[in-house]
Amino acid sequence: MKYLMIALTSLFFISCDEEVSREDLLPDASGEHGKILLVIEEGLWETSLQQNLHDQLDQNCKGPYLRPEPLFDYYRTGSTEMSHIDKLARLILKIKIDHDSTYQETAVTVKENYFARGQLFVVIKDSDLNRLNDYIKNDFDFVLDAYNAFEAEQLTKEFKGDPHKAIDEISQDNFGISISLPRTSILKASSEDFMMVKYERSQKQQYQTSGTSGYTYETFWIQEGILFWKEPLDSASYFEPYHIMARRDSVLKQNVPGDMDGSYMATEYDPYYKPEADKIVVDGQETIVVRGLWKYAGNPGAFAGGPFVQYSMINEKTNEIITVCGYVYAPKFSKREYIRQVEAMLSTIEMVE
Structure with a gap:
């Protein structure tokens, strides 16, 4: 009783000082970004729904990927009763046949911060298996879009919540834009019309030891780089993809030399991997987005590369084209989540008033 009174008293004082929401009392979601926990009972999983769901989730990402x-x-849990660990998953998808009700159409519920903060919980249910399968086959894009938007929103919130203020100040002074990059980013080069920032960390890769049942680990460096440059908008034709890529x-x-003599960062123009350009709006500004692959050129012995995403916009105050390019170097690892992080960083760009 003593401990219960202490807990209740503490909650009372917190409530007096500030309003406490339900979310404030939830644990934080855990697990990897881009990984969904499937909550589907065994009997339903062994139907055609399994293949339909594989077909949707195994689609290739749209983006600049070499592979x-x-x-x-x-991953899936076959029990409809979720464990405490399951309830902390970042992304959860529960699919069920509801035998106790009669539905006119498949019901889809999207719940944020349900069991944990920073979590998206989607429930799809129906009383008819055929109609449920039709939804998975034909209308599942709604669910995929919800997960993608949520992941982007969470990463953007994370970067905006703890930005590198010094780098942001330089960006504002030299390029007229504000951007939220991770606080542990390192400024590698800076001039009036070019800046290079790197966000690096290590990650271990597990390998099975040849001829044994044991495993060894090798450490690799993961690099997300952000490059800034600008040029005068001397002609309206400059704000077109072909000119922006030539300038790139x-x-x-x-400005971006490689480790080997004569090598430098370049763009992969192989027809199979050629860059793709699109126009979007960022902070009210028309923006040309280019997605592609970078590589090293200038020395045949320089082997490295990876995906990049690049935003170009017009600073109307200075009549300049401002370009910010985010790239990933992550040998041995999937690039999808690193590109998601880079895109979240670029989405924080705002023109300075």
Whole structure:
């Protein structure tokens, strides 16, 4: 009783000082970004629904990937009773046949922060298996879009919550934009019209030892780089993908050398991997987005590369094209979640008033 009174008293004082929401009392979600926990009972999983769900989740990501990568990773629990650990998963998808009700159409419920903060819990249910399968086959994009949007929102919130203030100040002074990059990012180069920032950390890869049942671990460095450059908007034709890419190649050759003599960062233009451009709106600004692959050129012995995403927009105050390029170097690892992080960083760009 003594401990219960202490807990109740503490909650009372918290409530007096500030309003406490239900979310404030939840644990934080855990697990990897881009990984979905499937809660589907065994009997339902062994129907055609299993293949239909595989077909949706195993689709290739749209993006600049050297090798195909699935939209999401996923794993399943066969029990409808979720464990405490299950309830902390970042992304949860529960699919069930409801034998106790009669539905006119498949019901889909999207719940944020249900069991944990930073969690998206989607429930799909119906009383008719055929109609449920039709939804998975034909209308599941709604669920995929919800997960993708949620992951992007969570990462953006994370970067905005703890940004590198010094780098943001330089970005505002030299390029007229604000951007939220991780606080542990390192400024590698800075001038009036070019800046390079790197966000690096290590990750271990597990290998089975040849001829034994044991495992060994090897450590690799993961690098997410953010490059900034600008140029005068001397002609309206400059704000077109072909000119932006030509300028990109010139800037990279001059400013981003490789480790081997004569090597430098370049763009992969092989027809199978050629860059793709699109136009979107970021902070009210028309923005040209280019997705593609980077590589090293200038030395045949320089082997490295990876995906990049690049935003270009017009700073109307200075009449300049501002370009920010995020790239990933992560040998041995899937690139999908690193590109998701880079895109979240770029989404924080705002023009300075």
